[in-house]
Amino acid sequence: MEITANYNPPDSGPAARKFLALGVIGLIVFGIGYTVNKTQFYNSYLLAYIFWTNMALGALMLTMLQHLTGGAWGVVSRRILESATRTLWVMVPLILPILFGGMHSLYEWTHTDVVKADPILIAKAPYLNETFFIIRTVAYFVLWLGLITLLNRWSAQQDKSLESAVPATKSMRWISGPGLIVYALTMTFASVDWMMSLDPHWYSTMYPVIFVVGQVLGTFTLLIITMVWLSGREPMSKYITKAHIHDLGKLMLAFVMLWAYVSFSQFLIMWQGNVAEETPWYMIRKKDGWQYLAIVLFVFHFALPFLLLLSRDLKKNVRKLAAVAGLLMFMRYVDLFWLLRPRNEWMFEKAAEAHDKSGHVFGPHLTHSFTWMDFAALIGFGGVWLGFFLLELKKRPLLPVNDPNFEEALNHVGH
Amino acid sequence: MEATPTTGIYGLMAEFDTPTQITEAAEKAYAAGYRKMDAYTPFPVEEVCHAMQMPKSKMSLIVLTGGILGGIGGFLLQVWTACVYYPLNIGGRPNFSWPSFIPITFECTVLLGALSAVLGMIFLNDLPLPYHPVFNNPRFNRASQDKFFLCIEADDPKFNAADTRKFLESLHPVEVAEIEK
Numbered sequence: 001m002e003i004t005a006n007y008n009p010p011d012s013g014p015a016a017r018k019f020l021a022l023g024v025i026g027l028i029v030f031g032i033g034y035t036v037n038k039t040q041f042y043n044s045y046l047l048a049y050i051f052w053t054n055m056a057l058g059a060l061m062l063t064m065l066q067h068l069t070g071g072a073w074g075v076v077s078r079r080i081l082e083s084a085t086r087t088l089w090v091m092v093p094l095i096l097p098i099l100f101g102g103m104h105s106l107y108e109w110t111h112t113d114v115v116k117a118d119p120i121l122i123a124k125a126p127y128l129n130e131t132f133f134i135i136r137t138v139a140y141f142v143l144w145l146g147l148i149t150l151l152n153r154w155s156a157q158q159d160k161s162l163e164s165a166v167p168a169t170k171s172m173r174w175i176s177g178p179g180l181i182v183y184a185l186t187m188t189f190a191s192v193d194w195m196m197s198l199d200p201h202w203y204s205t206m207y208p209v210i211f212v213v214g215q216v217l218g219t220f221t222l223l224i225i226t227m228v229w230l231s232g233r234e235p236m237s238k239y240i241t242k243a244h245i246h247d248l249g250k251l252m253l254a255f256v257m258l259w260a261y262v263s264f265s266q267f268l269i270m271w272q273g274n275v276a277e278e279t280p281w282y283m284i285r286k287k288d289g290w291q292y293l294a295i296v297l298f299v300f301h302f303a304l305p306f307l308l309l310l311s312r313d314l315k316k317n318v319r320k321l322a323a324v325a326g327l328l329m330f331m332r333y334v335d336l337f338w339l340l341r342p343r344n345e346w347m348f349e350k351a352a353e354a355h356d357k358s359g360h361v362f363g364p365h366l367t368h369s370f371t372w373m374d375f376a377a378l379i380g381f382g383g384v385w386l387g388f389f390l391l392e393l394k395k396r397p398l399l400p401v402n403d404p405n406f407e408e409a410l411n412h413v414g415h
Numbered sequence: 416m417e418a419t420p421t422t423g424i425y426g427l428m429a430e431f432d433t434p435t436q437i438t439e440a441a442e443k444a445y446a447a448g449y450r451k452m453d454a455y456t457p458f459p460v461e462e463v464c465h466a467m468q469m470p471k472s473k474m475s476l477i478v479l480t481g482g483i484l485g486g487i488g489g490f491l492l493q494v495w496t497a498c499v500y501y502p503l504n505i506g507g508r509p510n511f512s513w514p515s516f517i518p519i520t521f522e523c524t525v526l527l528g529a530l531s532a533v534l535g536m537i538f539l540n541d542l543p544l545p546y547h548p549v550f551n552n553p554r555f556n557r558a559s560q561d562k563f564f565l566c567i568e569a570d571d572p573k574f575n576a577a578d579t580r581k582f583l584e585s586l587h588p589v590e591v592a593e594i595e596k
Contacts, residue, residue, distance in 0.1 A: 264514075264517060267514065268514050268515065268517065268518070271514045271515075272514070272515060274506065274508075310479070312475070
């Protein structure tokens with residue numbers, strides 16, 4: 001089919017430039033933090049980096065998922081998701097400071113003197129060592145970028161002509177099955193490496209699931225906000241209907257429930273098991289104010305959005321739905337903060353002790369609260385990420401006209 | 416055709432071929448002032464409900480109430496058994512071990528929510544209903560196959576056998592049938 005109708009995105013260039021400028025300012029301010037407290041700097045770095053990279057990776061998952069499941073929501077949201085996946089290229093250079101500078105400030109297991117004094121860490125050393133960590137991280141990015149490149153190339157091919165669309169559609173559907181398996185495995189290992197190994201004694205098999213569910217929920221919040229924004233202006237206001245956004249609201253509700261389900265499951269199993277290897281992770285999170293953050297997460301990451309999203313009227317009201325999505329996007333950050341920031345103090349002390357013995361200076365401690373560096377990093381990475389996202393968004397038409405379900409998806413009226 | 420006395424009939428039923436046609440017909444019937452009418456389709460056609468300005472179903476409220484009662488009931492059942500009626504020391508944990516009550520609370524919420532959905536549906540549909548006049552139309556079994564029916568009931572204050580028939584015929588139906596009570 002020729003592209004006769006106007007499916008072009010609105011000119012997001014000016015907004016993108018504003019975000020990029022904000023991002024650069026944020027990153028410059030954040031850079032000052034490096035000279036103030038290196039430990040804090042890298043911890044804030046990791047948190048903000050993971051928060052924004054999650055948007056791109058969740059979009060990769062949803063792109064593949066909707067190729068497999070079909071559905072009108074997938075057709076109208078595919079181009080937004082694909083634009084989000086392409087931003088992963090920007091996140092590649094940004095991981096380098098962590099790999100080649102920040103690991104010592106983040107991960108206890110990189111300190112050989114600490115490892116030597118700790119039988120558990122000695123046993124884990126074949127997996128938790130710097131070289132293997134870097135190799136694994138490179139492998140994750142190669143696999144993710146490979147999937148992203150193929151999916152985006154075939155998607156462009158699908159747009160070209162009706163003849164090229166058939167093999168392209170088949171290819172995208174073919175790769176999405178194995179692609180999701182690759183995604184699930186790499187995300188599991190990446191969350192263990194980047195996040196769970198911050199507390200190298202502790203382990204939980206539910207942790208990667210919590211991470212992935214949260215990641216996809218984060219992408220849904222971004223997707224809904226973007227869809228509502230696009231549906232409010234020409235030309236997308238003609239094609240994106242309330243029914244499409246309503247469907248996304250239902251899926252977001254499902255992921256809110258799933259997040260609560262997996263988060264609580266981990267807690268219940270560890271509480272019930274009451275084993276010394278598992279409970280410390282929760283012990284440090286039930287004091288020093290972290291217990292209040294847990295209540296905030298329960299209320300604003302689950303209870304309130306759950307009750308609000310139960311209402312069909314709310315899900316059909318695009319502005320209110322976007323407001324709930326905004327709340328959830330913020331809560332995604334709070335959840336990551338709760339996962340990443342509380343640390344086993346004794347481990348730090350042990351590390352400092354070991355360093356003192358070997359004559360090293362350990363440096364200032366990590367602050368156990370939200371600091372200006374966290375804020376600057378969030379704005380910095382966020383500005384850059386959103387800027388590139390908007391630039392990618394205007395590169396291609398917003399609807400896949402040659403998709404076999406295109407007509408059906410546009411006439412979707414919902415239930 | 417002569418005007419039939421309205422006493423013995425349930426209503427007039429127009430038969431359509433497509434969901435679009437019946438939606439348009441329902442819109443026009445509503446605009447013409449008819450209120451007591453119903454549409455019968457082989458699959459859910461949500462636009463017809465909008466066209467007839469159907470009031471919001473009470474179902475969601477019934478299910479919500481059922482779910483809340485189930486959740487509270489399930490939780491209290493466990494609190495009562497574990498703390499009052501039969502306290503047991505399980506691995507030294509407190510009697511009021513709320514985290515382990517959550518799965519049952521969740522299941523009871525789902526159970527009562529689902530049960531109230533089924534029972535609420537049966538109740539709101541006036542089921543069981545051994546007799547309904549619409550089945551007097553011999554072609555009505557097609558409503559569960561491939562035809563769409565709009566029935567304007569004789570109880571409607573605007574109903575008049577001759578005028579209503581004329582109105583329905585103006586909507587280009589396959590056929591307009593008189594339904595006996």
